[in-house]
Amino acid sequence: MSVRLGTRGSALATAQSGQLADAVVRAGLARGTRVDVELVKVTTKGDVDRGSLVGLSQTGVFVTALREALLAGECDFLVHSLKDVPTASFPGLEVVAIPRREDPRDALCTAGALLDELPRGARIGTGSPRRAAQLLARRPDLDVQPLRGNVDTRLGRVGDGLDGVVLAAAGLNRLGRGADATQPLDVDVMVPAPAQGALAIEIRDDAPADLRALLAALDDAPTRAAVTAERAALATLEAGCAAPVAAYATVAGETLSLHTRVIGPDGRLALNERNHGHVSEAEAIGRASAHSLLGRGAARLMGRA
Template sequence: MNLRLGTRGSALATAQSGQFADAVVAAAREAGVEATVELVTVTTKGDVDRGSLVGLSQTGVFVTALREALLADDCDFIVHSLKDVPTQPYPGLDVVAIPEREDPRDALCTDGRTLVELPHGASIGTGSPRRAAQLLAVRPDLDVRPLRGNVDTRLGHIGDDLDGVVLAAAGLNRLGRAADATEPLSVSAMVPAPGQGALAIEIRSDASDALRELLATLDHAATRACVTAEREALRVLDAGCAAPVAAHATVDGDRLTLHTRVIGQDGRLALNERNSGVLAEAAAIGRQSGFSLLGRGAEKLMGRA
């Protein structure tokens, strides 16, 4: 079985795609099938547009080109960072697997100083309104500045024009750069983005049963339940990349607990919602959280009212 995996060309995308490709080969071998996986690089609009993505209605900017390549039969399956994937289903494609999630936390990267040790007015770079708002909630004195670029580019600003940057711990881990994280930030103070740390594997709806069954063996039920709840809350809130919306679900036995947060961009006001239920109710838990937050005035905090 010779397979083609579509991926973005960034170091992080190719690292996580390569790791998943290895998992596919191992799963095939365990099933008694010899498989090879070739990485097919696809350039996305998000890779070539160097301006800010915030406010440009570009939700899904990193995934559309990959999906088009898959539908055009340029590859057999694709790997996304789930937090980049829009919540609406995409015609002709199925999410066949969500592997076990990496560390969902955000990580502060500095010259060695933690968040509480940084001086008054310290400059922190991030391209995420969610991260910016939650940083200001903890440290209103911070000078939070917009930042884009790959991991190396962002880390290169530390000690130059920035005192620190905030990145996803999962990305650092997948790149073998965990040592660059000065302080992993707690999920209670810095609630992650919905789906952060998880991957989504998509295939065409008419893909062969053999491919579908192989990839499905790499699905992780608890991770799928958690991200389903998180993304359902996001879908109900109808929040795009410009809205500071966070959601993090955990599993304990057969119970799932979801913490959803909507926070004003200056960090001064926040709405928190916590709901729980059995794993099978993951989608309903997410919807309940989203509707409850809307009823409590979330639209105003998201700048829509």
């Protein structure tokens, strides 16, 4: 059985696609089927024309291009970083599996200092309003600077104009650079982005049954329940990737616990909501959390009021 996996050409995208391809091969062997996976690199407008992204969601541009390639038959399935995928469904496609989640935490990368050891006024780089706001909530004295670029570019700024950067631990791990994390930040200090660390495997609605069954075998039920709750909260808040919104769920047995946080850009005011319930109610738990936050003024913190 030969299948084509669509991926962006960035180092992180190809690394996680390669790891997913290996998992698909192993899943095939477990079913008594030899599977050959070809990586098909999809070049998006955002990859070749950074100026085209001004005023747009970068992740939305990339995800849409990959999805269009899948619908056009250029590949047979996709793998996304789920935190980058819009919460609205995409006609003609479906998420067939969400594998077991990687480390969901954010990681502080410095020359050696931990977050509470950084000197006053230390310059920390991040491109995420969520990370920036939570850094300032913990350390109002920090000088948080905007930061773009791939992982190597961002890490290269440590000691070159910045005292540290904050990146996703999952991305570092997938690139084999987990040792560059000076301090994985506790999820109560830095609540992760919804679905951070999770991957989504997407296929066409009309995908062959054997491909669908093969990929579905990679689904991890606790991870799917957790990210369903997180993304339901995000969707109900009507917040995009630029909003300072965080959500993290855990599953213990049949109980799902969700912590959702909306925080002002300067970190001075944060609204937190903690809900729990049966894993089968994951989406409802996420929606209820978001409605509670909206009732307490979350829209204002997100700049919508």
